[in-house]
Amino acid sequence: MAENQSTDMDDSEDVVTLAHGAGGGAMRSMLQDLVVPRFAGNGAATDGTEVADDGDTPRVGLPELDDGAVHPVGDDGALVVTTDSHVVKPLFFPGGDIGRLAVAGTVNDLAMMGATEPTALTCSLVLEEGTPTSDVQRVIESMAATAEEADVSISTGDTKVMGNGDVDGIVINTAGVAYLDGNAPVSDAGLDPGDALIVSGPMGDHGIALLSAREGFDFTGDLESDVAPVNGFVGAAMDAGRITAMKDPTRGGLANALNEMAEKADVGIDIDEQRIPISGATASAGEVLGIDPLSVANEGKVVMGVDQNDAKAVLEAIQACPGGKDAEIVGQASEDHTGRVVVDTGFGRRYLSEPEGEALPRIC
Amino acid sequence: MSSDQTLQFRNPDQADQLAERLETLMADIDEPVTLMHVCGSHEQAIAKFGLRSLLPDGLSVRMGPGCPVCVTNMPEVDEAVAVAEQGAIVATYGDMFRVPGTQKSLADARADGADVEVVYSASEAVELAAEHPDREVVFFATGFETTAAPTAAILANDPPENFSVLSAHKYVPPAMEVVAEMPDVDIDGFLAAGHAATITGYGLFEPFVEEFELPIVVGGFEPIDVLLGVERLLEYIKADVAGLENAYPRCVSKEGNEQALETMWSVFETTSGEWRGIAEIPGANLVIRDEYAAYDTRERFDVEPASGGPDPLTEQCICGDIMAGKADPDECELFDEECTPGNPVGACMVSSEGTCKIWHEYGGHPDF
Numbered sequence: 001m002a003e004n005q006s007t008d009m010d011d012s013e014d015v016v017t018l019a020h021g022a023g024g025g026a027m028r029s030m031l032q033d034l035v036v037p038r039f040a041g042n043g044a045a046t047d048g049t050e051v052a053d054d055g056d057t058p059r060v061g062l063p064e065l066d067d068g069a070v071h072p073v074g075d076d077g078a079l080v081v082t083t084d085s086h087v088v089k090p091l092f093f094p095g096g097d098i099g100r101l102a103v104a105g106t107v108n109d110l111a112m113m114g115a116t117e118p119t120a121l122t123c124s125l126v127l128e129e130g131t132p133t134s135d136v137q138r139v140i141e142s143m144a145a146t147a148e149e150a151d152v153s154i155s156t157g158d159t160k161v162m163g164n165g166d167v168d169g170i171v172i173n174t175a176g177v178a179y180l181d182g183n184a185p186v187s188d189a190g191l192d193p194g195d196a197l198i199v200s201g202p203m204g205d206h207g208i209a210l211l212s213a214r215e216g217f218d219f220t221g222d223l224e225s226d227v228a229p230v231n232g233f234v235g236a237a238m239d240a241g242r243i244t245a246m247k248d249p250t251r252g253g254l255a256n257a258l259n260e261m262a263e264k265a266d267v268g269i270d271i272d273e274q275r276i277p278i279s280g281a282t283a284s285a286g287e288v289l290g291i292d293p294l295s296v297a298n299e300g301k302v303v304m305g306v307d308q309n310d311a312k313a314v315l316e317a318i319q320a321c322p323g324g325k326d327a328e329i330v331g332q333a334s335e336d337h338t339g340r341v342v343v344d345t346g347f348g349r350r351y352l353s354e355p356e357g358e359a360l361p362r363i364c
Numbered sequence: 365m366s367s368d369q370t371l372q373f374r375n376p377d378q379a380d381q382l383a384e385r386l387e388t389l390m391a392d393i394d395e396p397v398t399l400m401h402v403c404g405s406h407e408q409a410i411a412k413f414g415l416r417s418l419l420p421d422g423l424s425v426r427m428g429p430g431c432p433v434c435v436t437n438m439p440e441v442d443e444a445v446a447v448a449e450q451g452a453i454v455a456t457y458g459d460m461f462r463v464p465g466t467q468k469s470l471a472d473a474r475a476d477g478a479d480v481e482v483v484y485s486a487s488e489a490v491e492l493a494a495e496h497p498d499r500e501v502v503f504f505a506t507g508f509e510t511t512a513a514p515t516a517a518i519l520a521n522d523p524p525e526n527f528s529v530l531s532a533h534k535y536v537p538p539a540m541e542v543v544a545e546m547p548d549v550d551i552d553g554f555l556a557a558g559h560a561a562t563i564t565g566y567g568l569f570e571p572f573v574e575e576f577e578l579p580i581v582v583g584g585f586e587p588i589d590v591l592l593g594v595e596r597l598l599e600y601i602k603a604d605v606a607g608l609e610n611a612y613p614r615c616v617s618k619e620g621n622e623q624a625l626e627t628m629w630s631v632f633e634t635t636s637g638e639w640r641g642i643a644e645i646p647g648a649n650l651v652i653r654d655e656y657a658a659y660d661t662r663e664r665f666d667v668e669p670a671s672g673g674p675d676p677l678t679e680q681c682i683c684g685d686i687m688a689g690k691a692d693p694d695e696c697e698l699f700d701e702e703c704t705p706g707n708p709v710g711a712c713m714v715s716s717e718g719t720c721k722i723w724h725e726y727g728g729h730p731d732f
Contacts, residue, residue, distance in 0.1 A: 353727045355725075
């Protein structure tokens with residue numbers, strides 16, 4: 001990582017760095033500059049101005065940089081489409097593997113648009129020459145089991161093999177489609193002042209477990225990734241009350257998700273840090289590594305804005321579902337400090353910054 | 365409150381009580397007070413727990429030269445880069461890896477093919493030397509007394525012949541004197557770093573307190589430790605007394621770790637040296653004594669500092685003023701614009717102990 005980032009200081013030409021893949025501001029500005037304006041017919045003209053709605057324009061398209069796109073079909077239905085490529089090191093980690101991650105990730109992206117009953121997933125494998133077939137088999141079995149858990153079928157796919165060293169082990173792309181019948185999609189930009197913010201469970205487990213495994217830190221206690229499909233409890237939450245905005249706090253963790261939600265909705269967010277669920281093992285490992293569990297990925301969690309009158313009902317609905325028992329109301333949206341997130345630490349208050357670049361363990 | 369009272373170091377209720385006490389003390393003192401701490405870990409605790417939002421109006425707590433990586437001078441980085449480019453394996457702490465030199469960081473050197481290894485301790489660097497008996501292994505050693513003592517212990521214990529140390533170790537007390545004397549820095553008291561004091565002992569500060577007539581309180585790193593240290597300093601300021609106090613007795617003694625100190629001073633001696641962006645500070649650099657010259661990289665290699673000027677952006681970097689307590693990171697034009705952790709201009713944005721990095725991470729001034 002350091003090599004890539006440092007060489008770009010010498011080169012006059014900008015190059016892609018790992019910071020562009022970390023899900024923060026660097027990635028967003030690259031997408032806004034390079035990608036969004038070039039794909040026309042998505043609600044954004046190539047010059048960035050608004051285009052007329054010709055009926056085929058997606059209700060949620062590329063410019064929104066949401067978890068997926070929503071295309072109108074029929075009279076009041078909509079098709080939700082999303083895609084995600086999965087790379088993870090190590091391929092098998094405490095609490096999961098790349099296969100489970102690939103299925104849960106795409107199911108969760110659909111769920112974040114309000115589509116909790118996915119129709120189908122695709123599975124595209126890129127395999128490195130020399131990868132043991134037993135590894136591939138384990139990954140496929142894990143994908144099948146996770147798809148069953150999420151109640152979705154994997155109905156088409158593709159496989160490529162690349163030479164030794166040309167790709168790192170196994171890369172999986174999954175795309176997903178779901179039909180939304182009449183329900184409005186949920187965006188990540190819909191927060192209103194006064195909305196309650198709910199997180200569905202302990203934060204930072206995936207990121208801290210992976211960093212620990214990757215760095216070979218041998219922490220006692222049970223650090224495990226939380227990777228899991230969330231469509232079950234998200235569906236229950238949507239039945240229980242009005243969800244105004246929703247996001248799965250993956251790369252960049254809760255800190256990134258909240259900042260993005262505040263920025264997109266032009267509201268402020270106040271968070272009570274002591275109410276954010278964090279497991280003891282993750283908290284202590286994070287402290288040792290010098291990494292804030294709020295700034296690393298979750299793969300089976302959701303943060304949602306909820307109409308304050310429905311907050312209790314939604315919370316209870318989530319808590320009654322598998323994967324949601326530790327859900328908490330952690331704060332609310334406000335009219336103050338718009339676009340920013342303020343955390344009450346229990347001692348004082350500070351801004352919650354958006355993490356930049358990949359979290360690295362403290363060394364010195 | 366006596367400072368050896370048993371405390372729950374993360375008890376928010378106690379923080380509220382201390383914050384109230386700070387209000388009262390500041391009302392009694394009735395003029396602005398600026399305190400300086402000299403440790404990145406103090407700044408982390410202050411920023412991470414939002415303690416600055418608890419400070420009453422008129423009370424400012426600033427970080428001074430408390431980040432060893434940040435005060436490492438560019439020519440020192442250049443020396444490490446030069447040694448790496450001459451074919452040695454250079455081992456260093458991770459925080460040092462990406463600190464820009466005049467032309468290159470060690471990370472750049474590695475990208476260009478040099479052997480640079482990140483290690484977690486001096487002993488890991490020695491292991492590298494044992495693994496590569498046919499190569500020169502250089503430990504680019506940075507840090508204050510807390511890391512200088514372990515480096516000394518390694519040198520005093522017959523390391524492999526192919527091992528040497530490029531010392532950029534620093535000694536804090538003389539830097540505090542220089543900052544205390546700076547005409548445009550008006551410090552009313554110091555919160556001294558508990559980590560370093562576990563080695564040096566707090567007795568070391570006695571002459572300083574006498575000479576500069578400023579109170580010093582040695583503080584720990586939990587939120588209550590920090591608030592307590594600030595409270596004790598205000599008590600001295602209110603009483604107009606230049607006292608010395610140990611508010612971290614669970615780790616720090618007056619004498620310190622005498623064995624570690626003895627080893628440290630048997631291997632290192634002090635010399636005058638430039639602290640990046642701050643000043644030439646007499647007696648604040650730790651260099652290897654003649655008795656250990658065989659393990660001194662500067663004796664074994666011909667290390668010329670790099671030629672040519674630094675990146676023009678570096679001229680705008682105000683790291684030096686920040687470390688001298690003259691400015692806050694958000695007063696720098698580059699902060700969070702051209703200078704970010706992903707693309708740092710100054711060392712303060714590289715190290716996890718650096719003020720700019722910490723402010724970037726925890727959101728800077730609580731201006732909500």
